Amino acid sequence: MSNFDKCEVINIPDMSIKPVNLFSNEQKKMIGLFIAAVDENNLDKEVTIFFKTLTECLGLTDKEIIKIFKLINGQLLEVSLHNERKEYVINIFSFISYDLDHKIVTFKFNNSIDGLYFKLKKVFQERLNFEVSKLKGKYSWQVYEILKNLEDGKRYYISIEYLKYLLKIDSAYKLYADFKRKAILYTQNEINNKTDIHFEFEEKKEDKKIIGLYIIVHKNLE
Structure with a gap:
């Protein structure tokens, strides 16, 4: 049994903010x-x-x-x-x-x-607590904002459709492979190496199609 099997659906707050400039x-x-x-x-x-x-x-x-x-x-x-x-x-x-x-x-x-x-x-x-300028990826800050609202070590689930909605991705990345490479893996690398948290994920399939992600977030030890 995967350690991602028991999880909560990610509940995103109504509002998020991002500084325009450093x-x-x-x-x-x-x-x-x-x-x-x-x-x-x-x-x-x-x-x-x-x-x-x-x-x-x-x-x-x-x-x-x-x-x-x-x-x-x-x-x-x-x-x-x-x-x-x-x-x-x-x-x-x-x-x-x-x-x-x-x-x-x-x-x-x-x-x-x-x-x-x-x-x-x-x-x-x-x-x-870290320099915003370190996050260069198009979606890195938004994903960081989402993850910071999650409890340390708890398992969560988010659908690909909802994640794209939060990242305001409409018609781009019709192929999941492109979305994974440019929006998920790139962002994961930045967040894990440049911020105060890191995360791991596992894909959820339905009829051979990736429909969501199981996510666990951890705080980095100082």
């Missing part, structure tokens, strides 16, 4: 500080942080802090709503302003999509 370590740390400062019960409230807090936590000067403000205020996210099959490209923040006289910065996260802040929080706490 974040620097300073940007990631600053956004993390901003996330921690937000009142999760009142996401529409503007938040204020002293420059001193940022300079002490980040080890940067006021001038360097302002430079990062300008960069992250223009950072974009690709937001996918899987249930609606919609994609958006939006700014992380509704606004960021700074007062040089009082040495404070005021900001508010973009909350135009319901649940975006909490997804953003999870991504910056768990997903950006």
Whole structure:
């Protein structure tokens, strides 16, 4: 009996997000500080942080802090709503302003999509521990996002049809062999060698046709 026989069907969250551009370590740390400062019960409230807090936590000067403000205020996210099959490209923040006289910065996260802040929080706490630029494959980030929602060592099943739906593959790769080579094996190699997790899979056949994958994800030991 295969150790993949007992499994759960993969349950994908309604939303996934992906940075459009590479974040620097300073940007990631600053956004993390901003996330921690937000009142999760009142996401529409503007938040204020002293420059001193940022300079002490980040080890940067006021001038360097302002430079990062300008960069992250223009950072974009690709937001996918899987249930609606919609994609958006939006700014992380509704606004960021700074007062040089009082040495404070005021900001508010973009909350135009319901649940975006909490997804953003999870991504910056768990997903950006490695450089996004390391994942070069067309589908690598999307697959990584899917796998990070799975429990370590648990067996899951996903149909090929649903996987193609999540990766927004419509008419491409009509032959499974092409899909496997370009979307599965290439992505597996990248994720296993460049991220904080690795995965293995086994194919499920029906009438000699591959209809799905059994997947097990493992966290890489530090």
